[in-house]
Amino acid sequence: MHATKFRAAIAAVALLAFAAPTVHAKPVDAPVTEAELAADISVLASDAFEGRAPGTEGEDRTIAWIVGQWAKLGLEPVPGSATPWLQPVPLVESQSVDGSVQFKAKGREVKLAADSLILTGRDPSLALADVPVVFVGYGVDAGGKVNADVAGKLAILLYENAPFGEKLPRYRERRQMLADAGAAAVLVVAPDSMSWENLSASLGSKTVRLASAKPGAQASGFIAQPALQTLLGKQAEGALTAAKSADYRGLALPLTADLSATTTVRPFASHNVIAKLLGAKPDGKAVLFLGHWDHLGICGEEGDADRICNGAVDNASGIAVLNAVAKRLTAGPRPDRDIYFMVTTAEEKGLIGAYYFADHPVVPLTDITVALNIDTIAISPRGTPVATIGRGRPAYDAVIRKVSTDLGRKLDEDGEADAFVQRQDGWALGAKGVPSLMVGGSFSDMKLLEAFLGSDYHRATDNFSDAIPLGGAAEDADLHVALGRAFADTKVWSGTEK
Template sequence: MQTRHLLFCLLAGTALAACNREPTPTDTAPAATTPAPDAAATAPAYAFSDDITAGDFSELVKTLSSDEFEGRGPGTPGGEKTVEYIKAQFVRIGLQPGNDGSWFQDVPMAETTADESATLAIDVAGKTTELKFGPDMVLNTRTGKTEVKVEDSPLVFVGYGVDAPEQDWNDYAGVDVKGKTVVILVNDPGFHAGDESLFEGKRMTYYGRWTYKFEEAARKGAKAAIIIHDTPGASYGWDVVESSWSGPQYDLRAADDPAPRLPAQGWITGDAAKQLFADAGLDLDEMYAAAGKRGFKAVPLDATVSFDLKSTVTEKSSRNVIGVLPGTERPDEAVVYMGHWDHLGKHDGEEGDNIYNGAVDNATGVAGIIEIAGKFARTTPAPKRSLAFIAVTLEESGLLGSQYYVAHPAFPLDKTVGVINIDAMGVYGKSRDLVVVGKGNSELEDLLKAQTDKQGRTLEEESTPESGFYFRSDHFNFAKAGVPALYTESGEDLVEGGREAGEAAARDYNANRYHKPGDEYSDSWKLDGVVEDLQALYGVGRVLVDGDQWPNWYEGNAFRAARDEMMGDGDSPDSGEQEAETGAN
C-alpha cells in the first residue's frame, strides 16, 4: 500500500542482460505454504538484449501482470509463480543468491480475511445506526485472532491523532482513551486548514499517514481506531479504500513485530462521519476547523460503537527475492535497488474481471530493477562495490517485506551506501522533468541531478506533497533506519502534450486503473520515457559503486541523526563530497 500519485515512478538504471542462459544455481527449498509453480511456466523464452530497451521492459511487465500470475497475491500460487519468475531472471542475468546462499528471504506472515457481513453499530442517545462493510466502512484486525468483539466502546474524536512533541502538538493531551475507540482525520493538521505554519503545511509528514495514526492509537491504549475518509486528505477515493481493505489482508506475525497493535482498525466514509457527528450534536466541518488549530482538545462524542468482527486467520509465508552482483574491491558495501512484486491478487467473490493485475503498480518497478541488474552485469568495468537487487513482498499490506528485510538485512545497514526504489513507472512517453518525491531529503539527489543535467531534464518536487508519497513505499523503512533513500516519479511535463497531458494521464490512471482490475499492460504504452528514467537512475548507482562516496541526508533532515549514529563517528565517510561524474553509460 499503499498508494501512488501520478504513479509515474521510479528507479534507476538501464538495461537488461544477455539471453539464452540456462538457470543453473541451486537454491534452498521455498518455505511458502502454497505449491510451487511448474518450472516450465517460468523458463525464459524471450531473447533479451544487453541494454535497456522498451521491448525487454514490456516483455517483463506483460509476463508479471498477466492473468496467469493472478494479481501476484502474497501466499498464493500466483505469488509463488512471481518469485520463481524473478529468480529465473536474476539467474539468467548472472547474479548470485543474495541471502546467505539463497535467492529468497522468507517473510512469515499472517493472512487475515474479515467476514464482510460484519457491521459497525453506532449508538447515539438510543439511536442505533449500522454501517455496512464496503459502502460505509472497512474494518480489520492485526491481532491474529479469529474474533474481535467490542461492545459499547465510547467514541472519542481526537482530531488528527498526532502526538508530536517537536511540533508542540498533542491531540491526546488531557484525555484517556484506554478501552475507547478513537475517531481520526487523515493527513496533517495544516492540510485542511491551509496553514503553512502547522507542521509542513500542505506537504504531508509521517504524522499524516494512516499507518502512523493507527500506531499512535495503539500506543495510547485505544480499543479501536477509525479514520474518516476524505478524498483530498487521503489523495484517493473511497473505492481505493474499499478494494484495498477487502479480501485477504497480510501482516507480519506479532512475534516479528513487537510494536503495539490495535484490536481493530478501519475507515468510515465522509458521509457516515457527517451523520455520526450530526447525531452527536456536532458539525463535522466545524470539527475539521477546530482540529486544525493549535491547542485542540479531544472531543468525546457521547456515542458508542459495537461490532463483532470474525476473521479467518492463516499462517503463511511470502518471500523477498534477493540477487547480488558482488563488488570487485569492496564487496561488503552495497548499493540497493528495490521494488515490490506483490499486488492485490484475485478477488474470487467479485463478478467480472476479478484479477488485480498491477501492471503499473508494480510490475513496472520489478521490470525496472531487472533491467538495471542486467545493465550492470553486462557493463565494464565491473562494479567495485556490490549491488543488491531486492524484489520485496507485502508492500500493499503496509511495506511489510521491506520492514522485515531492514530488520534482517543481507548487507548491514551501516554498509548499505544508499537505496533506490521503483514503485511504478510512467508509461506515457518522455518528459522534460523527473520528479523527486520528498525533494530536499538527501545527497542522492545531487547525483541524480548530474544524470538529468546530461539528459537536458530538470528535477522537480512532486505536485501533491500533501499526499505523503515519500512515506508510502518500501524505501521508507530504510529511511526510518537512517539509510539514505531515493524515490522518484516519472516527470509530469511530457514532451508530447506538456503538463496538461501528464496531469490528464495521471487523473485517468488514478480514476480508472489504480488498485483496480483495469491496471493491465497495454500495447499503447509509450516506453521511451521509461528507458530514459532508468538510465538516469542507473547512472546514480554507477557513480556509487565505482567510487567511495557515502551520501548522507541533508543537514536538518529528520533521518540524519540515525545515519550519523549508525556510521559511528557522527558523520558518514566522505559525506557531502559528491562528484558529478556519471561512470559508464
C-alpha cells in the first residue's frame, strides 16, 4: 500500500472509532478471558497478515488493525506527532542472494562440514581474497575494549557473554565494535543452544538495520561450533580456555579466507505504533506498556506446504494481552498518570524499533517510571508462578510482589529468567536508564519455554490453535492490568522510587 494511502486509511479508521465512543457501564476490571485473547491472536496470526514482516503489506494490515482497535477503546495518538499513531523507523534490508567462505591453510582448502557457515555481504557485491583469520574469543577485554588487532581480517567471535567483568556488551555490540576496529568480516560462533536450522531461516538470508546505523563489516555471519573446532585444530581446547581470561589478546590462525557474497539492498520505512491514555491526575510521570508486533513474514521455501511464519505465540499473544490491558484501563476508573501503549517494529531483527524509540523518544524517557514489556506470553497454564526479567530494584520488586500476592499468584525468584534480559525490547530502554520489566509466568517454567523455543519458535508451525495454552496468558493479562493501576496511582507509587 502506498504510504500516503496507508496513513489516510489509518486516519479514517480512527475517525470512525471516535465517532462512536464506547460507554463503560462497569468501573471494575473484568477478568481477561482466554476467548478474548484467542480472538485477537487468531486475527493477527492469520495468513491474511502474511507473518507481519516489516516493510510488507502484512505490516500495513497489522498496523491498521491495531490502530483501529486502540482508537475504538479511546486511546489517543501522542500529541504533536508528525504521523499520528505512527513513529516511522527508517530501515535498510539486505537480502543475501549467495555467500561463501573458503578457508585455506598454506594454499590448500580446509574442508568443513556442509551447512556450517552463513555469510551475508553488506554491499551488493563482495569479493575478498586471502583475508587473514583471527580467533578473538569474546572480542573484548574487561574494560570493554577490542582485545586484538582485527584490521583487514576475518574475526571469529564467541556468541556468549564474556565470563569476566561486568556489563560487557552482548554479541551484536561486540560484532559492531570489531567492525569499527576495521575487521573485514566477522563470524559469530553459534552456541549449542541456538538452532542452526532456525538461524539459517531467520538470519541467513535477510538482515535489517537502521538506515542511520554504523556500517558493519563488509561481511558477517555465523559459524557452527564443530567448524570452529576444525579451524582451531589442536589449539582448540587451549584457545577456548584462554579466551575466558580478561587478558586474552586473540589468536592469529595459520589460515586465510576467500569470501564472496551477492546481496540485494532495499531501503524502506517501518513503524512503531504509539498511543496514550490521558491520566486523571497527570504528574509528569508515565507508565509504558510495550510489545513487538512484527514476526518473520513469509519464511518458508518455495514449494513448502506452509511458507508463512505467523508468530501466534511470538508475539501475536503479546499484542492480544496489550489490547486486553488497554481495554480495561480505558473502561475502568481513569488512572492518575498517563499510560502509553507502544508496539514496536523489527524486534526480531535485533530490537531495532525499541532502540529507535529509545534514541528518538516521542515521550521523554525521564517521564517513564516503568516500562512493562509483553512478549511470547502464551506459554504456561494457569497457576504458573510469576517471574520477573529485570528484577533487582527493591521498590519495583515490592510492587510486583504485592500485586502478584493480592491476585493469588506465587513468585518464582530462582533467577532463571535473568538469562533472557538481553533478548527483549526492554533491554533497549533499560540501556537508556528506563526501569524495564517483563513480568509473568512465561519465563517461569523453563521446561515449557525451552520446549517452545526448540519446536515452534521462529517456524511456520507457530500458528494459532486450540493447543496454545492461554490460561497463563489470561492470568498474566490480569496481572498487567493490576500493575498498570499500581504504577499509575500517585498514592501507591511516587514515581521517584529506585
